[in-house]
Amino acid sequence: MTTPPEAALARLLEIMVRLRAPVGGCLWDREQRFETIAPYTVEEAYEVAEAIGRGPEMGALLDELGDLLFQVVYHARMAEEAGVFGFADVAEAISHKMIRRHPHVFGDAAAGNPGWEALKQAERSSAKDDGVLAGVPAALPALTRALKLTRRAARVGFDWPDTDSVLLKLTEEVEELRAEIPAAKPERLADELGDMLFVVANLGRKLGLDPEACLQAANAKFARRFNAVEAQLAERGATPAEVGLETMEAEWQAAKKSERTAKTPHLPDQ
Known part of the structure; x- marks a missing residue:
């Protein structure tokens, strides 16, 4: 039987409390701060995106979503220890935001949807920094x-x-x-x-x-083709460092041709 979400989340929150406990907790976890955990948070978000990109297999996505959720729990726990806010406050804040940004769903449907960006701009205008570029995080790729x-x-x-x-x-x-x-x-x-x-x-x-997605795809293509070059050389008992650029370029072109051939649909014989 599947564990109720409330119970599963309560267990995760308690695990986080135990990990950060001054007595009996994990030394590494106790020493972390927002600044030291932030890079892991970004990394986990990318790993979620990578799991989605790998295709329909959901096992990896389940695992990566759990890792990302743990990051939220981690930050919320550190904030709670500092007496600022806790996990419940985080959940409440995003709930209020989603309701506020979807008045056509949670409010008067007849009023229509003013648009996500218009609502976000209204929120920015009520803040101190309300310029056109306000709210675009500097930490983005x-x-x-x-x-x-x-x-x-x-x-x-x-x-x-x-x-x-x-x-x-x-x-x-x-x-x-x-x-x-x-x-x-x-x-x-x-x-x-x-x-x-x-x-x-x-x-x-x-x-x-999306230029970031384009570059990610280009990175993946380069890695795939270079791995193919390495594999072809290994079959001949050689490594990239042992052969010249001309040989590697020939293998690279062969890898490109092989990919294109694999992508070209085979028409039935006439």
Whole structure:
């Protein structure tokens, strides 16, 4: 029989209390602070996304969601120890927020839905920092933050008119980076490379694509193909470090061809 959610959550909260207990708890867990746990929280969120991307197998997702929930419990416990808030306050706060942002569901349905972004903007306006870019977390992955910042700016008309304009800007940034390479000043190179990547993020936005997801897919493709290169070399008793670039490039092209062949549908013989 499945454990009731209230009982399962109560058990998890008690486990967290025990782990952080001054007497009988875990030394490592007792020493942690918000700042030291935050990187694990981000990592667990990415692992949830990775589990989803692996396909329909739900076992991994169940496990990763548990890890992510534990992170919320961890932060809430540290806040409770500091006398600020507890897990119940976190749950209540998000419940109130969701009800407030869905008046068409929890309020007067006839009033219609004013829109998620309009409601969020109203919330930001009531806060001290109510600028167009307010509320975009600085800790987001850089490409994702670039996407969110420029989406906000675009809503008030600060945007390139079309994709071609972004491509022209990208060409300009590439040339500016090229011009800095002979001097090889790290700070100038970093500045120009950053500008180029920022424009690339905007190009993704203009194309209706998430640049972070695109780069993640490119990373996965590179890893998959390089692993195939290693495997092919291993069959010949060699390693990448032992062969030249020409050999590795040949194996790389073979891996690309193999992928394309696998993706091409086989038509029935005529």
